[in-house]
Structures are given as structure tokens and as C-alpha cells.
Amino acid sequence: MSRSIKKGPFVDIKLLKKIEGKKPSGSSAIKTWARRSQISPEMVGFTFAVHNGKSFIDVIVSEEMVGHRLGEFSPTKKFIRHGGKMQKELEVKKQEADIAAAKAAKAPADKK
Numbered sequence: 001m002s003r004s005i006k007k008g009p010f011v012d013i014k015l016l017k018k019i020e021g022k023k024p025s026g027s028s029a030i031k032t033w034a035r036r037s038q039i040s041p042e043m044v045g046f047t048f049a050v051h052n053g054k055s056f057i058d059v060i061v062s063e064e065m066v067g068h069r070l071g072e073f074s075p076t077k078k079f080i081r082h083g084g085k086m087q088k089e090l091e092v093k094k095q096e097a098d099i100a101a102a103k104a105a106k107a108p109a110d111k112k
Contacts, residue, residue: 009038009067019046029058035071050074 003010012034019030024045031049044063049056050070057074065073081087 009040011040012037019043031056037070039065039068039070041066052076
């Protein structure tokens with residue numbers, strides 16, 4: 001749900017104080033836990049270290065990101081893979097193909 005135009009975009013006050021008076025290119029990553037803060041035009045060029053619940057992920061803000069939230073660029077969940085017999089068979093075939101390609105690349109090099 002969008003925020004009303006009357007209220008304007010939400011940006012954490014502490015986050016604004018951290019970027020106030022700094023130059024975008026000359027500063028190190030700014031640590032923040034404010035994932036819900038929207039990216040404003042003043043933040044373009046800064047690097048934010050956004051907390052994802054476990055660690056900090058560096059996010060370099062560009063013009064295309066304005067209007068989005070900081071948390072959108074710091075994923076909290078890591079996709080492992082879908083399980084099952086078919087998936088394992090596909091992985092085995094891929095490994096065999098990689099090994100065969102490596103052997104084929106090595107064979108012409110040995111002949112020289």
C-alpha cells in the first residue's frame with residue numbers, strides 16, 4: 001500500500017543525519033538497520049551497508065533506485081535449490097559434462 005502524498009516518503013531521521021554534510025563518493029559505507037526507509041534523491045551515490053538480519057550487505061544507490069526501499073536490495077533469505085530425484089540427476093549430468101569439457105580442453109594442450 002502506498003503512502004499518502006500529503007505525508008511524503010518515509011526516510012529514517014537518523015539515516016538523514018548520517019548522510020548530511022558528506023560527499024557521496026568520498027565516504028565509506030553507512031551502516032543502517034532502517035530497511036523500511038525509502039531512497040530519496042539526496043542518497044544517490046552513497047554506499048549503504050544494509051542489515052539483512054545476519055550481516056550487512058553493501059548497496060550502492062543509483063538514480064534508478066529512487067522511490068524504492070533500502071530493504072529491497074538486501075535479501076533476507078537465501079535460495080538453496082529445490083530437491084528431488086530429477087534435480088539430482090540434472091546436477092550429476094552437468095558435473096559429468098564439465099569434467100568431459102575440462103578433459104577435452106586439456107588433451108590438445110598435452111599434444112603440443
